[in-house]
Amino acid sequence: MRFDIVTIFPGFFEGVLAHGILRRALKERLVTVETHDLREHAHDKHRTVDDRPFGGGEGMVLKPEPLAETLEALGIRAKAERGTTSTGSRVILLSAQGQLFTQATARELASLDRLVLVCGRYEGVDERINELYCDLELSIGDYVLSGGELAAAVVLDATMRLIPGVLGNEASGEFESFGVADAEIDVDVDGVPRSQHGAGGLLDYPHYTRPGEFHGLRAPEVLLNGDHAEIRRWRREQQLRKTLQNRPELLERASLSVDDQKLLAAMRANQK
Ligand code: SAM
Numbered sequence: 001m002r003f004d005i006v007t008i009f010p011g012f013f014e015g016v017l018a019h020g021i022l023r024r025a026l027k028e029r030l031v032t033v034e035t036h037d038l039r040e041h042a043h044d045k046h047r048t049v050d051d052r053p054f055g056g057g058e059g060m061v062l063k064p065e066p067l068a069e070t071l072e073a074l075g076i077r078a079k080a081e082r083g084t085t086s087t088g089s090r091v092i093l094l095s096a097q098g099q100l101f102t103q104a105t106a107r108e109l110a111s112l113d114r115l116v117l118v119c120g121r122y123e124g125v126d127e128r129i130n131e132l133y134c135d136l137e138l139s140i141g142d143y144v145l146s147g148g149e150l151a152a153a154v155v156l157d158a159t160m161r162l163i164p165g166v167l168g169n170e171a172s173g174e175f176e177s178f179g180v181a182d183a184e185i186d187v188d189v190d191g192v193p194r195s196q197h198g199a200g201g202l203l204d205y206p207h208y209t210r211p212g213e214f215h216g217l218r219a220p221e222v223l224l225n226g227d228h229a230e231i232r233r234w235r236r237e238q239q240l241r242k243t244l245q246n247r248p249e250l251l252e253r254a255s256l257s258v259d260d261q262k263l264l265a266a267m268r269a270n271q272k
Helices: 009-018 020-027 066-074 102-109 129-134 150-159 228-246 248-252 256-272
Strands: 004-005 032-037 089-102 114-119 136-137
Touching: 004 009, 004 066, 004 150, 009 020, 009 032, 009 150, 020 032, 020 150, 032 066, 032 102, 066 114, 066 129, 089 102, 089 129, 089 150, 114 150, 136 150, 228 248
Parallel strands: 004 032, 004 114, 089 114, 089 136
Antiparallel strands: none
């Protein structure tokens, strides 16, 4: 999969690309990432990419011409000339005014061949670039960042780790927070009873490793007894408990079994 990032700070991504799973994915050529400096398409001697907003008010706005030129140089035509968006690529504007980027979005994007990520700065990007070239306007959360680079890095990271072959253990992308439900996973792939559940939209369960006792706190005994079915039950209960405690709104959309509903009812009764 190819990622193109349009930015006034290409150097921002050096650290992002140089570590961990993304570094390995780049080395193994599962992913390519190119950054494109907007200023290379500014034509005055100061390489100006911004201007004052029409209508007055705070700050500056990224001008449309350098953005359009950068996109065209990447082979991105205006939407009207492209016709349909049902190809394998998307142009994404990172914006606090966008739709919320979620794990479900990351899963959809990971099935594409190419993402072009446009990073705003200052007060944002001239809206005509959004209208003319962008297929999606994405926000990474309900807060305002000073630039789209951090948001692009978030979209890049969350998406590329779901590309087949990128995670060392394929299953780690399934058995984690916001993951899919058991019904969508081959849970019995090797005949070994799973000690995990597909999250089905819930948060992950808590994790423990050695030592068994740390600062007087023991790791839960159930995780040490080797009984996979019991571990699986305990982990599901913990997923439900964490979600109820920290993100109760996720429960409304989660895939819940009858047993899950009973456990939740008991937890809610105890909360009262
Ligand atoms: N005037 C904008 C507003 O109030 O919505 C904020 C502009 S912000 C200071 C500059 C740039 O940061 C935006 O153009 C966008 O690219 C990026 N940005 C800020 N918050 C973001 C968020 N929550 N998600 C994605 N990008 C964001």
